[in-house]
Amino acid sequence: DAGVTQSPTHLIKTRGQQVTLRCSPKSGHDTVSWYQQALGQGPQFIFQYYEEEERQRGNFPDRFSGHQFPNYSSELNVNALLLGDSALYLCASSLDLNRAGANVLTFGAGSRLTVL
Amino acid sequence: DQQVKQNSPSLSVQEGRISILNCDYTNSMFDYFLWYKKYPAEGPTFLISISSIKDKNEDGRFTVFLNKSAKHLxxxxxxxxxxxxxxxxxxxxxxxxxxxxxFGTGTRLQVFP
Structure with a gap:
């Protein structure tokens, strides 16, 4: 059973560029969330997508945007990259209908972004 | 403003002994608490959780304790x-x-033989 898969695993960008990160949720899951984990910090919630709509958002600027496709996969886009955007970006999935297991997210291994 | 704090960045314990990892929080409105474990080059994996209406939850070798008055688990x-x-x-x-x-900032646990 494939878990959450993310691509690319590593990438390097320069300031001002744009980046797109991709995520395929665990089979059977319909909700995708994105987290940013800076070095030495815990993951920080960016936003959550369900039924192709952004359902909840953390304290991140509009430079961070996302999308969810009909097959439940998702993309995270970051525009006008800053040095401070360098981090591990984690995608997590869950099943909305199964709220007996609420908050029990399945995480991918992440995409490590370095901004130079 | 760190709402969830893990003040011990690391902990070293001998195999067979008890490991105790601590967490403090500031927001009394938190309703649900979880522990995740992360190995290098992998995503965090769910370990155990506890609702705010309980003070203990046990799953095999793992037990989580919640002290709401102290805002500590x-x-x-x-x-x-x-x-x-x-x-x-x-x-x-x-x-x-x-x-x-x-999330808190994490505690690195090392269990040595």
């Missing part, structure tokens, strides 16, 4: 095993029905 691992060596994150949520978790 702890994870006990008994007995500790070398495979438990990982980074442990405490997380909290304001609502049972949300995927928005607020």
């Amino acid at each position: 702890s994870l006990h691992i008994v007995p500790s095993q070398p495979g438990d060596s990982a980074v442990y994150f405490c997380a909290a949520s304001l609502d049972y029905n949300t995927d928005k978790l607020i």
Whole structure:
């Protein structure tokens, strides 16, 4: 059973560029969330997508945007990259209908972004 | 403003002994608490959770204790095993029905033989 898969695993960008990160949720899951984990910090919630709509958002600027496709996969886009955007970006999935297991997210291994 | 705090960045425990990982929070509205474990080059994996209406939850070697008056929770691992060596994150949520978790900064546990 494939878990959450993310691509690319590593990438390097320069300031001002744009980046797109991709995520395929665990089979059977319909909700995708994105987290940013800076070095030495815990993951920080960016936003959550369900039924192709952004359902909840953390304290991140509009430079961070996302999308969810009909097959439940998702993309995270970051525009006008800053040095401070360098981090591990984690995608997590869950099943909305199964709220007996609420908050029990399945995480991918992440995409490590370095901004130079 | 760090709402969930793990003040011990690292912990070293001998195999077979008890590991106690601590977590403090500031927001009394948190409704649900979770522990995640992370190995290098892998995503965090869910370990155990507890609702704010309980003070203890146990799953095999893992027990989580919640002290709401002190805004403190702890994870006990008994007995500790070398495979438990990982980074442990405490997380909290304001609502049972949300995927928005607020994480602490993590504690690196090392279990030595």
